[in-house]
Amino acid sequence: MRALGRAGQYVALVAYVVFLGFPLVWLFSTALKTPREMGNLNPSWVPADPTLANFAAAFGEQDLVGSAVRSLVVALATSVITVVISLPAAYAMARHRSALNRAATGWVLVSQVFPFILIIIPLFMVLRALDLVSTLTGLVLVHVTFVLPFALWMLQGYVRAVPRELEEAASVDGAGRLRALASVVAPLLAPGVVATLLFAFISSWNEFLFALVVLKDPDVATLPLTLVKFTGPEGVSRLGPLAAASLLATIPSLVFFAIIQRRLRSGLMAGAVKG
Amino acid sequence: MRVRSVLAAGAAALVTLTAAACGSGDAGGGEATSAGPVKLQFLSLAWQKESIAANKELVETWNKANPTIQVEYVQGSWDNVNDQLVTSFEGGEAPDVIHDDSPALSGFASRGYLLDLKDKLPAELKGDIPQAAWDTVTFSDGKDGQGVYGVPFLQESQVIIANKKLLDEADVRVPTAEEPWTWDEFAEITRKLTKPGKRFGVAWPMKSPVNKVLNLSLNFGGTFFQTDAAGKSTVKVGPEERQVLQRIHDQLHKDKSADPSALGMGTADPLPGFFDGKYALLPAGVFLRQQVVEQAPEGFEWVTIPPLKGTSAEQGAVSQTLSVAAQSKHPDEAVKFISFFLNGPNQVKLAKGDWLLPTSTSAAKDSSINAEKDGWDVATASAKNLVVAPFLKVNGYDEWRTKVATPALQQYFANKITLDAAAKTLVEEGNKVLERYSS
Numbered sequence: 001m002r003a004l005g006r007a008g009q010y011v012a013l014v015a016y017v018v019f020l021g022f023p024l025v026w027l028f029s030t031a032l033k034t035p036r037e038m039g040n041l042n043p044s045w046v047p048a049d050p051t052l053a054n055f056a057a058a059f060g061e062q063d064l065v066g067s068a069v070r071s072l073v074v075a076l077a078t079s080v081i082t083v084v085i086s087l088p089a090a091y092a093m094a095r096h097r098s099a100l101n102r103a104a105t106g107w108v109l110v111s112q113v114f115p116f117i118l119i120i121i122p123l124f125m126v127l128r129a130l131d132l133v134s135t136l137t138g139l140v141l142v143h144v145t146f147v148l149p150f151a152l153w154m155l156q157g158y159v160r161a162v163p164r165e166l167e168e169a170a171s172v173d174g175a176g177r178l179r180a181l182a183s184v185v186a187p188l189l190a191p192g193v194v195a196t197l198l199f200a201f202i203s204s205w206n207e208f209l210f211a212l213v214v215l216k217d218p219d220v221a222t223l224p225l226t227l228v229k230f231t232g233p234e235g236v237s238r239l240g241p242l243a244a245a246s247l248l249a250t251i252p253s254l255v256f257f258a259i260i261q262r263r264l265r266s267g268l269m270a271g272a273v274k275g
Numbered sequence: 276m277r278v279r280s281v282l283a284a285g286a287a288a289l290v291t292l293t294a295a296a297c298g299s300g301d302a303g304g305g306e307a308t309s310a311g312p313v314k315l316q317f318l319s320l321a322w323q324k325e326s327i328a329a330n331k332e333l334v335e336t337w338n339k340a341n342p343t344i345q346v347e348y349v350q351g352s353w354d355n356v357n358d359q360l361v362t363s364f365e366g367g368e369a370p371d372v373i374h375d376d377s378p379a380l381s382g383f384a385s386r387g388y389l390l391d392l393k394d395k396l397p398a399e400l401k402g403d404i405p406q407a408a409w410d411t412v413t414f415s416d417g418k419d420g421q422g423v424y425g426v427p428f429l430q431e432s433q434v435i436i437a438n439k440k441l442l443d444e445a446d447v448r449v450p451t452a453e454e455p456w457t458w459d460e461f462a463e464i465t466r467k468l469t470k471p472g473k474r475f476g477v478a479w480p481m482k483s484p485v486n487k488v489l490n491l492s493l494n495f496g497g498t499f500f501q502t503d504a505a506g507k508s509t510v511k512v513g514p515e516e517r518q519v520l521q522r523i524h525d526q527l528h529k530d531k532s533a534d535p536s537a538l539g540m541g542t543a544d545p546l547p548g549f550f551d552g553k554y555a556l557l558p559a560g561v562f563l564r565q566q567v568v569e570q571a572p573e574g575f576e577w578v579t580i581p582p583l584k585g586t587s588a589e590q591g592a593v594s595q596t597l598s599v600a601a602q603s604k605h606p607d608e609a610v611k612f613i614s615f616f617l618n619g620p621n622q623v624k625l626a627k628g629d630w631l632l633p634t635s636t637s638a639a640k641d642s643s644i645n646a647e648k649d650g651w652d653v654a655t656a657s658a659k660n661l662v663v664a665p666f667l668k669v670n671g672y673d674e675w676r677t678k679v680a681t682p683a684l685q686q687y688f689a690n691k692i693t694l695d696a697a698a699k700t701l702v703e704e705g706n707k708v709l710e711r712y713s714s
Contacts, residue, residue, distance in 0.1 A: 014395040036573075041548055061327065121362055125366060133368060228352040229350050234575075
């Protein structure tokens with residue numbers, strides 16, 4: 001019976017992996033097809049006449065590499081700055097409970113319900129006054145502002161999960177507050193920090209609307225702004241080059257995930273406090 | 276440790292790259308220095324390979340011939356251009372020359388974002404474009420006057436792309452521009468071309484049905500809007516407006532000659548089924564010919580069928596346009612550039628790049644867009660049927676289209692509501708929307 005349950009788990013896992021992998025494999029297959037094959041009513045997984053023409057068109061017509069580098073800069077800056085700001089704030093909000101903290105947490109959540117489009121023009125005016133229009137710094141500032149509330153809320157949960165007793169034990173052993181934070185709390189928060197980094201990175205990497213508004217200069221366009229140049233009116237697009245370019249767009253985030261996913265593990269605190 | 280190293284490396288890279296990127300400057304509108312040339316920014320929405328190439332080539336030609344007025348080509352996207360423009364206008368960062376379509380110009384004009392070109396365009400350009408096209412860019416200036424807020428240069432008519440082999444097999448008359456199919460003939464032919472369980476005579480992709488239905492309804496004089504002496508618009512759905520709606524519905528649910536599963540499709544989505552012989556006819560804008568040429572299997576024969584005729588062959592049209600931002604520091608230079616960019620020979624290049632119809636009468640005579648190949652002759656001839664779309668001057672049309680008309684028409688075509696119910700919604704809910712815009 002247990003073996004059957006385990007087999008069921010594997011089947012579910014495989015089904016989930018297939019579900020997640022399908023768009024990526026389909027993207028890859030489409031990127032290698034000719035326009036004629038894309039017009040086939042019965043599409044195949046394996047291109048009948050594979051071609052690299054879509055990649056040549058995508059890279060030849062648009063500055064994909066430059067856009068990807070800029071997107072990477074913005075996403076990395078956003079994720080690092082978000083964590084640097086939200087970590088101490090989350091600690092303070094989680095450890096020092098007061099009416100003010102509860103109000104702050106409430107405000108953080110309320111700020112998530114404002115539609116982007118509502119604030120886009122005032123935001124643009126602010127950036128213009130700061131001379132930050134068409135700069136990546138301006139975009140990073142905007143992305144951090146928008147990722148921060150959720151990151152803060154997310155990290156608070158991780159901080160609360162670290163038992164206070166561990167900090168107390170450290171101070172009994174002679175560690176000062178900062179030492180206890182650096183040597184005891186920080187390592188235990190690593191999975192939370194990594195999860196927050198990933199969240200901030202993905203949010204920034206995929207973000208389109210703010211980038212569209214802030215980056216007026218085509219020379220500083222990020223990847224989402226470049227990808228949309230392969231689409232036309234009424235949902236018609238140049239599917240081949242778009243698939244090729246989109247495939248490129250997935251690579252940096254996959255690499256980023258691969259590098260830091262090992263830190264995404266739980267159970268560090270299992271058994272930390274007993275009795 | 277590894278995470279720390281990655282973060283440290285990332286931070287170092289960020290400092291360097293961000294600092295470098297921060298230096299890349301202000302996009303701004305046109306700017307001039309006392310010593311250098313005037314610089315204009317041109318936001319283009321060309322997206323097809325040939326069209327981008329044509330646009331870039333014309334900009335390059337201009338820049339070579341005009342060292343004192345240099346134009347920077349910037350590629351935008353149809354999907355989000357109006358969001359982009361609103362923030363640009365509000366922030367004083369708008370491009371000098373703006374590519375858009377005529378429905379968008381009305382709102383921008385009334386808010387004072389666009390320059391009135393009425394007295395600025397050269398006579399040659401004015402005379403080369405017919406009044407029907409100028410009507411698509413003539414709007415209220417938001418005060419008491421009317422202005423011309425763009426130069427119309429590309430238009431689209433609705434034709435029918437047909438599987439030639441299936442037409443021949445069914446021994447169907449291939450119509451000409453002089454003798455087009457009537458809607459009755461069209462219904463009969465789609466019935467004839469339908470093979471139950473195997474093939475539908477026609478596929479109507481109706482993901483965005485409103486503009487298509489409204490433009491075609493002019494075939495029977497259906498305008499869907501009426502404007503009183505005070506300039507207040509209301510919706511009307513009378514016998515003229517019901518014609519095209521009823522006829523398409525009959526094909527779907529009475530004759531069963533149109534595939535109901537195509538209703539949710541976008542314009543180009545039925546192409547694989549069309550190539551496979553699942554549909555014999557595909558009503559579409561003339562630009563779809565480009566996709567057909569690119570995607571059709573080898574040996575596939577197709578023809579372009581001229582616009583259908585009801586009581587007339589008239590169709591509503593909007594135009595792609597070039598406008599000048601009111602905040603441009605160099606409006607005269609921008610107008611000069613537009614006059615060059617949209618002259619007859621250049622409109623031929625632009626029309627071929629986008630597979631659309633030029634508004635220029637001299638361009639329309641060019642042999643390359645009157646050839647039989649790829650249906651250019653039929654497409655170009657169809658331009659004579661285009662008149663200004665009645666909805667173009669209705670304040671609040673866009674909200675009526677998205678919130679009222681799109682769901683109502685989709686429900687009607689899906690046979691979930693009757694024509695009377697659809698008409699009632701279009702009028703009653705629609706007038707509530709328009710009311711807000713008239714006050």
